[in-house]
Amino acid sequence: MNVCVIGTGYVGLVTGVCFSSLGHHVICVDQDHHKVQSLQDGVVPIYEPGLKERLDQNRNEQRLSFTTDMKRGMAQAEVIIIAVGTPANKDGSADLSFIKRVSLDIGHYLTPGVTVVTKSTVPIGTNRKIKQWIAFSCGHQQFSVASCPEFLREGNAIKDTLEMERAVFGVEDAVAETVLRQLHEPIPTTIVVTSIETAEASKYAANAFLATKISFINEVANVCENVGADIEALATIMGLDHRIGPSYLQAGVGYGGSCFPKDTQAFIRVAQQAGYDLQIVPAVEKVNKEQRQRLFNKLKSVYPPSLAGKRVAVLGLAFKPNTDDMRAAPSIDLVEALHHAGATTVGYDPVAQSQAERVLPNLVRTSSWQEAVKSADAVFLLTDWPEFKAINLNELKSLMNEPIVIDGRNLFKPEEMLKYGFYYDSIGRTKVDGRSLSGANVFSKALYTQTGTK
Template sequence: MSERKIAVIGTGYVGLVSGTSFAHAGHDVTCCDVDQGKIERLRQADITIYEPGLDVLVSENMRQGRLHFTTNIDEAVQQSAFIFIAVGTPMSESGEADMTYIQSAARMIGKAINGYKIVVTKSTVPVGTGRKLEQWIREEAPHARFDVVSNPEFLREGSAVYDSLNMERVIIGASQPSAADAVAQIYEPFGSVIVKTTLESAEMIKYASNTFLATKISFINAIANLCEHLGADVEEVAHGMGLDGRIGHRFLQAGIGYGGSCFPKDTYALQYMAREQGYDFSLLDAVIETNERQRLIVIEKLTKALGNVKGKRIAVLGLSFKPNTDDMRDAPSLTVVPIMTQLGATVRVYDPIAAEEARKHFGDSVTYCESVYEAVEQCDACIVLTEWETIVKADWQMIRSAMAAPVLIDGRNCWPLEDMHKAGFYYDSIGRQLIPSYAHEKVQVTM
């Protein structure tokens, strides 16, 4: 049994990208899942998630014989020295991370284990999970030899392939130094900075990192809202702030808040952990509250421009939580679109990738369009929720001509104010000057 033979349990976003990257680095990787349909698709190099460049990487490593897919988890565990757990930890109603799939994976490992193994958690799990993992495996295999290691992932959806091959750091938490050293050897081909910690510290690093980034986003959004009241421009403010090396420019782009599979889930999970420990994490409470409130800003701006939106025809451009992914988990569109339909608006939507995913949420309550120009046809207003390149680079003179009234609510600050002024839009963005322009003469605006 080769020390470089790896099993990855879970072929979702984390498992598929991580497993493929390990194979690309020269390891022999078997990705496992209980979903037969998903495994059959992957065996045909039919990628089950949208991630730029991943299909090429999967196909290449399958051809090289380094990447395999199976539903036979027992066999994969028995033939591998390292077992990475990369199953989902969805948020429960209480905000706590749901550990059902983690526990199930642990028990499967315990039942199949046939020699010394290093079990590595890639999934984002609450602090203390590593110890529970040991217990769950031990309950199935009392005399088994194994070590548990925490190795959280830090991939960004939309650029995960690049991130996985150019890691800024690798966090390895373990009780046994020999197990940490063995996992570190897996990452040697990547040339990354490797940080070894305790199990608990590694688990906390993941939550602390995502929560800090979420805090930066909520902070700049709160500043943006204040800028609108005081006449400042949030982009100038953020630029001036970011020049301070202690602050930096990243995650200081004002908008309608964070979404996706990580930040909302992880902030709620950390909030739950704090409450369980009796700690008043009021800063985190404010971050979450600010983000939830922020996505309503575009609705407020729309009603400010149009008054009552009942009977109005509204275009929504961008449905995924960010560009270059079809992921709509906690996307602002999931809040904004239903509110507009409830208010009586006729909603037309466009997203270059996430339209099929959107149908699962919106059904027939909206009209799905094939292009930006189709979406805005004869619309009374347009709301931008995701800064896809096809949206940002659209011909706005053509769009203005197609709309019944050129009202543009930009939730992502995609365009310079002067350009929108010249184009003749009523243009309202986040934390910047309102430009009534031509539309002010044609649309009833409540100031």
Template sequence: MFARRIVVVGSGYVGLTTGACLASLGHKVICADVDAAKVTRLKAGEVTILEPRLAELVAEGLAAGRLEFVLGARNAVADAEVVFLCVPTPMGSGGAADLAAVESVIAEVRELLPSGCVVVNKSTVPVGTAARVHELLDRADVAVVSNPEFLREGTAVHDFLNPDRIVVGSSAQDAAERVAALYAKLGAPTVFTDAPSAEMVKYAANCFLAMKLSYVNAMAELCERLGADVADVTEGMGYDRRIGQSFLQPGPGWGGSCLPKDTHALVQVAEAVDFDFMLLRASIDTNTRQRDRMVAKIRDAVGGVLDGVRLAVLGLAFKAGTNDLRDSPALAVAEKLRAEGAELVAFDPGIPAAVPGMTDAVRVVSDPYQAAEGALGLVLLTEWPEFRTLDWPRVAGLLAGKAVVDTRNLLDADVLRRAGLAWHGVGRSPVA
């Protein structure tokens, strides 16, 4: 495999993981970002993203001279063979993806790209974005390729280096093959297609997972009403190879940086071509309802009133293993609890202190037992495995009440019962 000179524009979850992993495969990578403080930290090997192995790969890349960080894309692209766009595409007006960052980068580097360079859309972008980028570039000598990422926060490095598939979309076969060759060492199946289909693959995959989660959350509510146990139901479903065991865990709703914006974006894309994606809209509505249902469950567990009630909250990040608070269902539930007058004291292993503008609904503490002290009830909102091994008799002694609402079905109900606590799960009968 030939080593390539690669530029990665954007050093967030996707960009930093992409850059560090490509450097680990032997390529020469320059990561560019507009945040001067971030660039300074990364040059020193300081990684603030909580992601297993990422800091190690950055340090290895820096030490080997294969990884470099610079301020601004224009200072990176002069000798690039491949330029990856890994910039934010947040939810914009009406739910559509906001492509301002993509368009800004293209305007910045358009005249600086060397002839024969390939521009790669790595960010999640609507169908038609590759064509839009090609139009904005207005460079017949620069190809555009769609190469969506399929990285899960908390396992992003593992996912990059052990991919289920590589998807490459372009009308320029040579450019597509050059991008696919970057991953040759990984030995993954490669799907070659056109750019619109490659762009659609990412949305189709994420929206399917969102619908699967909404389905299991609805099934959990039905189990509660009928006296069935959702854990047994999903176990029985998961052995069916047509369904599989992943994404069958009920919870407080899905969130994070991808699923909410991607589901809304695909609804907007569908509406633009006069297609009413009713199934996807129902999944979004079900997710919103799930958060309200968790609030109702918590309210009932502590006696029917939340105003003035102190609650301990375990977990704020959108999933265990990350410190990402973007569109966190834990925060969404916490904000609804606070709106009803509850006083919330929260602990999260990945969030050591308050994050202004994000955790304003709670008081963040650095110890789970401090969160429990004097609280009428405890609410688990993020599935950190270390919560299972807390000293639950100690927690019981600190709480002013007995209710524990486990929105992730993470805890051992019998352990809590022996500690004198009443466990309330999702889709399962309470244990007291």
């Protein structure tokens, strides 16, 4: 099929590259001249494993190209995919200005019989508006609209597209269903054909539920810390129940990224506009925000009354591994809190360094974890990169000024950290203190286990 993808952000670029890998001829349209030229030159603006290799291959085989010319991009298209951003407004609702602008532009060049598919995450009822905007611009309704939400995980987006667990087709007629089946034909997946409104709601509902699992296990972890239970063993027990499952039961510093924070807020506003006030999802947001403050408080308790003048290393700046995405990353809140507390923050991330320069002006960036932790009074671990899991603990301790580690991803075992003489605090597990401070060796694991105090 001839496919036009409008928008070369994360969703649009992955979608265009993957559909060209399936044999479709794809033209991606974006108004950013610099980005389009870079993509034509094979420069990928985001970090996603395997994306550049597939982009290069499909460009070389002339199945994938990029342009700023909407008319050219749509000229031969049988299906047009809208994949532009829907950022949050100040009140948390989705900003549809890009969607509206693109819809009106589509109408200028639309060929009758084409199907327009929305991949962008949009509030319920948006595709009906898209139909109206396009019809207003082109003067007819000889086209179909459909909602086909994406369920991509950053860092795993290629597999999530080419081996998707399900494809949701929200359609208004048989023409749109046929087009979407042809588009997805090479992909072995479960197809759910439903109404446009149901498809639109499915993305919000799925992300809200996953965010709920994360905040729930973090609340359980906080209880575990107070009663001496172990969250990892507890999560394993829970996950063995097939009704619950093990996914998203890893306690930590909370969720971030481009989807969960934005989509939970938008879902709350959608529900309010529909006359219903959600109860669970706002609580999920509250827990997620407080989890970051809780991690910061763990370090504050080590250095009363003030962190002023302390050098704190932050390992992991992206919101998760295998991406350079800094949107709503826990590191942003932690670095800001440390800055306001008077601490100097030094950070390192394997791939998010350039993104961090833009969003973390108060952070001193380094080129290795060793450089970041050198002479540090404490270390925060915020992203579970394999590189951090493989850190040599002897080397880590030898480089630090004080062997204090606050682990927001539970990368290390408390007993190992005790063995190497660290003060170590993590999420939902027993705190251990093996510090050598002011010449005094303190090993008080038993004290923590019995009393829960430092």
